[in-house]
Amino acid sequence: MPLISMRLAERRQRSSALQLISIRMLPGAGCALMLLVTAAAVAQRDSKERTCLMDYHKERHEREAYCHSDFAVNGIVHDVDSVGRDVQLLTVLVNSGGLYKMNRLYITPDGVFFRVRILVVNNPHCHQSCLHFSLGGRYIIMGQVYNKRMEVPTSIQQVISTHLRAGDGLVTSGRSFFRRFNRKKERKVLAAAHSKCK
Incomplete structure (x- = not known):
């Protein structure tokens, strides 16, 4: 196979592999988004908990x-x-x-x-x-x-x-x-x- 044809074939394989990776990454992206949302919810809960603890430990003489x-x-x-x-x-x-x-x-x-x-x-x-x-x-x-x-x-x-x-x-x-x-x-x-x- 001529050298130019071999390079074209390699590029096509790489392109197909990249498309496959990007398709496979979509669920991962959803997971990452879900993790971000979960992290935000945990941070909000922790913030409310800190407010509660501040109220409780607010030492009033x-x-x-x-x-x-x-x-x-x-x-x-x-x-x-x-x-x-x-x-x-x-x-x-x-x-x-x-x-x-x-x-x-x-x-x-x-x-x-x-x-x-x-x-x-x-x-x-x-x-x-x-x-x-x-x-x-x-x-x-x-x-x-x-x-x-x-x-x-x-x-x-x-x-x-x-x-x-x-x-x-x-x-x-x-x-x-x-x-x-x-x-x-x-x-x-x-x-x-x-x-x-x-």
């Missing part, structure tokens, strides 16, 4: 939390009802010494205690609950007192209208304060109660 809250109590979680996705309704038993700040907080006498109803709303983007209350646990809780003119996220409006009444407590992740009770934290809250808020 007792005084700052006290000054920005409508109510502050320390009490024992008597009852926990799950009333929606990422939403719980707590019944907390508080004695008279545990009512640090009330501001129209609705309380019901119950023997030597007072009952306080508090709606706990977690960040819906969190993989884990940022606000976790254990039944029988004693906590210092600070938050807002619900009223019907309060602006609330549309995702929980139905739950609130069904389970919350004016004067009940509202605790949301990133904006409220809750800690397991101990004497050191209580002293800080009492100091905040006797100091002036800016």
